[in-house]
Amino acid sequence: MNAIALEFKKNAVRTVKDLQRRQLVKTALGNFEIARNDKVARFQDWQKARYVAAKLKWEALENLHANIQRLEENLKKNGAIVHWAATAEEARRIVSAIAKEKNARLIVKSKAMTAEEIHLNEALEKEGYEVVETDLGEFIVQLRREPPYHIVFPAMHLTRYEISDLFAQKLGSQPTDKAEELTMIARRVLREKYIKADIGITGANFAVADCGVISITENEGNARLTAALPKVMITLIGIEKVIPKLEDLALFLPMLATAGAAQLISGYNTFYSGPRKNGETDGPQEYHVILLDNGRTELLADPIERDALRCIRCGACLNVCPIYRTIGGHSYGTTYCGPIGAVITPIMRGIEDWQQLSYASSLCGACAEICPVKIILHHHLLKNRKIAATKKPVWWQKIGFKIFSKISTCPTLWSIITKCGRLLQKLHPLVKGSRLDPAYAWTKERDLPPIAPQTFKEWWRSKK
Amino acid sequence: MKVTLFIPCYIDLFYPQVGISIVKIFERLGIEVEALESPACCGQPAYNTGYHDETKEAAIKLMEQLKDAEAVVIPSGSCGAMVKVFYPELFEGTEYEILSKEVSSKCYEFTAFLVNRLGVTDLKATFPHKITFHDGCHGLRELNNKLPPRVLLSKVKGLELIEMKEAETCCGFGGTFSAKFPIISTAMGETKCASALETGAEFIVSCDSSCIMHLQGLITRQNKNIKTIHIAEILAQQ
Amino acid sequence: MNDRGTILASIQEALKKPSVKQDIYKAEDNISELIKQVMPPVGESFDERLALFRKNAQELKAEFYAVNSTDEVVQTILKIKDAEQWKSVATHPNELTESICNRIGLPILKLTAGYDITEFEKCSASITVCDCLVAQTGSVVVSSASTGGRAISVLPPHHIVIAKKEQLAPTMSDAIALVRKKYNGNFPSMVSFITGPSRTGDIERILVLGAHGPKRLTIFLF
Ligand code: SF4
Numbered sequence: 023m024n025a026i027a028l029e030f031k032k033n034a035v036r037t038v039k040d041l042q043r044r045q046l047v048k049t050a051l052g053n054f055e056i057a058r059n060d061k062v063a064r065f066q067d068w069q070k071a072r073y074v075a076a077k078l079k080w081e082a083l084e085n086l087h088a089n090i091q092r093l094e095e096n097l098k099k100n101g102a103i104v105h106w107a108a109t110a111e112e113a114r115r116i117v118s119a120i121a122k123e124k125n126a127r128l129i130v131k132s133k134a135m136t137a138e139e140i141h142l143n144e145a146l147e148k149e150g151y152e153v154v155e156t157d158l159g160e161f162i163v164q165l166r167r168e169p170p171y172h173i174v175f176p177a178m179h180l181t182r183y184e185i186s187d188l189f190a191q192k193l194g195s196q197p198t199d200k201a202e203e204l205t206m207i208a209r210r211v212l213r214e215k216y217i218k219a220d221i222g223i224t225g226a227n228f229a230v231a232d233c234g235v236i237s238i239t240e241n242e243g244n245a246r247l248t249a250a251l252p253k254v255m256i257t258l259i260g261i262e263k264v265i266p267k268l269e270d271l272a273l274f275l276p277m278l279a280t281a282g283a284a285q286l287i288s289g290y291n292t293f294y295s296g297p298r299k300n301g302e303t304d305g306p307q308e309y310h311v312i313l314l315d316n317g318r319t320e321l322l323a324d325p326i327e328r329d330a331l332r333c334i335r336c337g338a339c340l341n342v343c344p345i346y347r348t349i350g351g352h353s354y355g356t357t358y359c360g361p362i363g364a365v366i367t368p369i370m371r372g373i374e375d376w377q378q379l380s381y382a383s384s385l386c387g388a389c390a391e392i393c394p395v396k397i398i399l400h401h402h403l404l405k406n407r408k409i410a411a412t413k414k415p416v417w418w419q420k421i422g423f424k425i426f427s428k429i430s431t432c433p434t435l436w437s438i439i440t441k442c443g444r445l446l447q448k449l450h451p452l453v454k455g456s457r458l459d460p461a462y463a464w465t466k467e468r469d470l471p472p473i474a475p476q477t478f479k480e481w482w483r484s485k486k
Numbered sequence: 487m488k489v490t491l492f493i494p495c496y497i498d499l500f501y502p503q504v505g506i507s508i509v510k511i512f513e514r515l516g517i518e519v520e521a522l523e524s525p526a527c528c529g530q531p532a533y534n535t536g537y538h539d540e541t542k543e544a545a546i547k548l549m550e551q552l553k554d555a556e557a558v559v560i561p562s563g564s565c566g567a568m569v570k571v572f573y574p575e576l577f578e579g580t581e582y583e584i585l586s587k588e589v590s591s592k593c594y595e596f597t598a599f600l601v602n603r604l605g606v607t608d609l610k611a612t613f614p615h616k617i618t619f620h621d622g623c624h625g626l627r628e629l630n631n632k633l634p635p636r637v638l639l640s641k642v643k644g645l646e647l648i649e650m651k652e653a654e655t656c657c658g659f660g661g662t663f664s665a666k667f668p669i670i671s672t673a674m675g676e677t678k679c680a681s682a683l684e685t686g687a688e689f690i691v692s693c694d695s696s697c698i699m700h701l702q703g704l705i706t707r708q709n710k711n712i713k714t715i716h717i718a719e720i721l722a723q724q
Numbered sequence: 725m726n727d728r729g730t731i732l733a734s735i736q737e738a739l740k741k742p743s744v745k746q747d748i749y750k751a752e753d754n755i756s757e758l759i760k761q762v763m764p765p766v767g768e769s770f771d772e773r774l775a776l777f778r779k780n781a782q783e784l785k786a787e788f789y790a791v792n793s794t795d796e797v798v799q800t801i802l803k804i805k806d807a808e809q810w811k812s813v814a815t816h817p818n819e820l821t822e823s824i825c826n827r828i829g830l831p832i833l834k835l836t837a838g839y840d841i842t843e844f845e846k847c848s849a850s851i852t853v854c855d856c857l858v859a860q861t862g863s864v865v866v867s868s869a870s871t872g873g874r875a876i877s878v879l880p881p882h883h884i885v886i887a888k889k890e891q892l893a894p895t896m897s898d899a900i901a902l903v904r905k906k907y908n909g910n911f912p913s914m915v916s917f918i919t920g921p922s923r924t925g926d927i928e929r930i931l932v933l934g935a936h937g938p939k940r941l942t943i944f945l946f
Contacts, residue, residue: 384660
């Protein structure tokens, strides 16, 4: 097993044992489920809505080559500056060049998974810039020097008390157990940052080709302020986010909020087309849009895995995933965790290092059932497993399955094995649950039922 | 009508009473039953681990055995989904494509067969106990099998079904997953058991003996005050 | 090759391979019709839609007043002003909002290019018009064209929106169509669909209003 896989197992075990943390996550997501079902029920036909959303996003991808060029053209018309970054490194280079040119010191950021993906903060900090996350959850995990726990709710694993202690220690605030007071502490700190910031960096949810518009969804208004106050605004967006028409957002925006956040619509859905225009009183003087590939065309090139690019990063699949709920967001060790992370990471970052994420699933399919764009996530996990097993089979597994297949297809062998099993089972109590037990992986935590005195096949034969 | 019964390996070895109950139920309904002697396994463990070539031998053998069957019944949502949903995917574009689709179309999970194909809902069974029902994930989501078991249970005399909060949440078995990631698997099982215990039921009932094997294994090890039983065993009780 | 060329080439190359099993998506569908069929219903009459807007907006903690005249708007604002002890209000160059502000009896900051951010920060509220309201979601649509800029609808603690009856769009689709038509070819640098006051649930999923933007959002319709 490689180092990343070992780390994964170790972290997963640690979280599993942290019962309190698991309970916190479970309660949060449990309440969430009720609210989500209520919003889903308001749609006239949620299932058909999923179909339409899937179709729209699918067609957008099939026409990505034309759509993305149209987007570029229209963004330029609106006065934005468009950059292309094939790799994380190039994207970091572009941001850092802008920051340097503007003599920036302080950079505010609103939530951007793309920035997490390319480790932008670390890079900018290394170059001496102060980078401040403005989304409350992101701000909290940034103070803890931790990655987000969830792609939509970054600090969901923390209690009020932990956050209060954190703020007291890092910001010198008075301890409090009120979420409201904690929020206001952050608001005050961040307001000052906004006013001083030189550059605002955002992620984005959609890029609309026909108007040259970037659509950003949020609840706090922090992205709105990031886009309003600093002189320079930068949006870092994955190339899969391009859709052809503004009209499509009439469906996507409510579905995104419903599936991922149990809201009929999010607090702010904002379209940005460029820098401030003549006659507008504020807004950035420059608007940069960075189109990021960083492995996405890998996914696109795979006719089977391609549809994972439909993902609108709503987070719904994480919310319902019993594995995510059990091992938590940090165990994955990736930017994108939960089912979607387990699907795309092995393809984007290498199946050999990341295949364990595809295997760490019971394939229950709760994710596919909720996904607003109908990505059949658990079937993708199966496909990833096939790729892993074909590329680099584990020899003992391969042989094991071959032998088992021989036994199971030969009635005589099967009955011999049944009888041997029954005999060996008599010795089982000697080793049961210990490392010598051949069934250790099972019996360490569970009992194994005994082989029946008369199996079904034996019964059937005697009956006949 | 004649039914061909495919009994998955773990039912054969560990839970023969499930198969026996099913044979009895069919006989009572006047349906002729033929149980397959071989293969013993549908090949799902290899398939789910990504070893498709190693899956094919058993799959082809099973499909050939079922070629002339009128209807195929599998008392497991999981193995049922393997034959019904994943065989056609596995053999797509091969010489077995058509056969896999034919077999798929006449294959039923046990409760779905009774309710959807035969239209039988009342088996005149009696089971005077409080139970809660665990939806096996493959039966629920691959085969869309939410209603049939509940319809059948609702007709059982004396039986009281109390739905648990996490009825649709995975129990954590997941085939080879349970052995590859035992800690995660059992933690999920504990969540499931806790939810079942909350209902005050005496039994966790399921259409899947594989989930039951995992849950019962935990229950025995941790001395929990609840039992498990396959739905066929209840439906056979008179 | 530069990154633009690389990415475009990879996309083109990738899409040469047809997708697997996506026949379902080939069917020709009338998308706008389908969207109408699946989205939450909005009723037929103006009154139904007004009621729906009210319900949706209030559910997300916005305050909503359907009134008959600007007089009523002013009366209500005066009450809020006293209750919240306003010191000053911000608005944008606009006949309607300016005339309302003039009747509140407080210092007015009319935002124009180069406004003083610290002065603006001190304002207790902002009063703006909007592009439209959306009954289906309870949203208010504002833009950097209709309200003069970006910060005015998000920076002050209380945002007051003045809308006219004819501005109530039934659905999201209608609102987007309206925006497209209004700004055809000359898109404002920002268009925002605002639903309820600024909010967060980032701490233990407990709802807190005023995370960064307004703690209160009040909408008048006349
Ligand atoms: S895969 Fe689907 S459910 Fe998961 S984040 Fe993406 S869109 Fe949402």
